[in-house]
Amino acid sequence: MWCKLNALLKGRISEMKKLLVCLMILALLVGCNGEKPVKEKVVTIQVPSDVISMDTQIATDGGSFSAQDMCMAGLIELDENNLPVCDLAESYTIDETGTVYTFKIKENAIWSNGTPITAHDFVYAWKRVVNPDFASEYNWFLETANIVGASCYDPESGYTVDDLGVVALDDKTLQVTLTQPSGFFLSMLAFPTLFPLNEEFVEAQGDQYALSVDNMIYSGPWVMSAWEANYSYEFTINDKYWNYENFKTDKTPDKIIFRVVNDTQTALMEYESGLLDTVNLSGEQVEANKEKPGFTRRLSGYLFYLLININKTVGPTAMTNVNARLAMSYAIDRETIATVLNDGSVAAEGIIPFSLANNPETGKDFRDDNGSVMEYNEVKAKEYYDKAVAELGNDVTINLIYDTDQGDSEIKAAEQIQFFLEKVGFTVELNGKPKNTRLMMQRATLEGGKAEFDVSLTRWGPDYGDPQTYMDLFTSWRSTGGYASEAYDMLVKHAEAADTDPLTRWEDFLAAEKVLVTEDAGIVPIFQAGSAMLISPKITGIRFHVAAVDSYRHIVFVD
């Protein structure tokens, strides 16, 4: 066998040389004019990771929700100013109690397979997500929306799925009943969890539903035309969308491709070669790129704060001491931390992020109304620390846990926090963990009574554009950190009572934040996450929402 190979090689060497040269020339030629054959108008968006699920009631991450928002639709959509506008809904009325919403669904709203979109599709979908057997990770969403009977996902609630306050009065009329009036209910309808699903189609797919483009039908402006796992997913126009005539203009792309690229360096190179139309920038890349056209900063709703283990029965005693906590709050220079992160994040001024919610009367942002409810003051910090040491009888050591696998921001922030706290006298032990370990430690400590940490750098993202999504976390019945304050509980309870008017509710929340952060330092807000991107000046129309899904539906070419 070897001799045959030898004979074959003999005399073939010069031929192989020729072949090699030809291949090299070919490679050069193809490389040099290897641009797209063109004239399809395509927009390519960079995403750092793949869609996790296209099932609107299984996904929990922003990337999946944004993809679902492209090709699925709900009763309501959020416009550029974060205000709810009708999408599949033709109109709606609210009764005088403020608890019964009646929606008329557009006559021309149909699925991509031609079947009409009906009120039954909403009833089916909403019951599916709260069904305890379905075990959706977003089953709490309807309860947060104050829909009657929505706690039925918890078998111990006493409710069943049939008690859910949603009913189809006829094919095109949907009625929803809430437990109390809610200023943010309409906005929540823009979230994919509350989008409709066609029962016949979904049941026919069985456990294959939404696992590929052939196992889905679409209600939104785009259709998912391809999905290559961990490589890309693509959308083309849905000509069955109710607003197709107005939506499709000569500036609308023929195709929008989301390309999964995890590495920020090669992604930036690809953007600069014109093959990507957006790219996410890492902190290190911001300096070099901030003067470029298309540089965009955007704030996310994620508010990073120090969750303090104030568990009085089992937790370390130092954290139950209010002076120790106040010392922590005054010691940290949040502006410097934001500068160090250099990725679009900003110093927090309270637990409620910027651009989350507006005063119902004046329209002012919550943060403008309350200003900054914390202060960086090293002198005061030292005073509080000395008081704490005197009361506790010893110096304070803090075991700080934070994520090591979610990017650089948490690591940098933790190191900065250690630096500032140690300046005033604390000893800080840094304990970086993978996120799932940190969450497990938090749950074990708070729900199981073990004391595995003193302080955890954690974050919360809003589920809807209202302060309640944060305020609820620190009530004694949610008790996320063991923090419990009668004054705080009273204010939040009053705010959320059925008969409180919107302005009083707003003022209750303003006061509650001051109790939580300024007086008690029950938690210590640090920064609001942001990010920086380059967006090609050729396109426009991406809608970033702090309290909802980022929407890419309305991308158009500038000319």
Place this chain on the structure above:
Amino acid sequence: MKKYISKRILVSIATLLFILLVLFILMDLMPGSPFNDEKLSEAQIAVLYTKYGLDKPVAVRFFLYIKNMLSGDLGVSYSINKNFAISQMVKERLGISILVGAMAMGFGTVFGLILGIVSALKHNSWIDNFCSAISVIGVSVPSYVCAMLLAYFIAFKFKLFPILYNKSMPIFSLILPALALSVSPMANIARFTRSEMIDVLSSDYISLVQSMGIKDYKMIITHAMRNTLIPVITVMGPILINLLTGSSVIEKIFGIPGIGSLMINGIQQNDYNVTIACAFVYSVMYIIMMLIVDILYGVIDPRIRISKEEN
């Protein structure tokens, strides 16, 4: 020979089962869970565990897994692509990783052999030193750095190749990643080839061949290479496995949906089924590769074949 192979296969199957059991136990001991959204309560996680059968004891889950595996069902992903069949995910990604790995092996072998042979033939000359220097650089420089250099200069500046993996021209867009990946194997193969060939060239039968007036290149290929190749093939086996199972760094840089990044994501997100499936696939490939290497010895070196037959 047949008996030998059958025995090896049986031992391999037992090894694989043992590996699977160890994997199961390790995953169970790992802290954290696949469901790590901040918004999930303990009760909700318990419900999810029941839904995916994670509340059963390790032994039960192990037997269920083996049973399903025999019918090709490797379970579903919990957190990477929820509810996707892992057998499908692995199949798609393995194909791409094998392609990159094979190309890298091709480049690494060809250039490595050339470097090694040239070094050996020009032993102790400046050419030898130069080739050795290249080998040392190849072993020392991380593949990440090679990848970025290639991507920046060759793809971005000179536009000779695409920067990222492109599904519509798979082989062409995988040339740069394969080259980056091939640097280390090339260096290793060059070093082994050089030292083996120097030994072989100084042996008696080569002197005989040379005295018969046979030209150099013919002598190398016909007489010297086969003896040189044996240790080189031993080294190539594990190198090939490392390449085929995907370098997650290279995959990340060039945006390649390969199995290396799938495994890393699976570990980070506690996606048990994905991690176990990937680790199992690696084990299978490793065992098969060792078997092939063993058989290849017999093919290349008649002495080994004859001694086995005699036994």
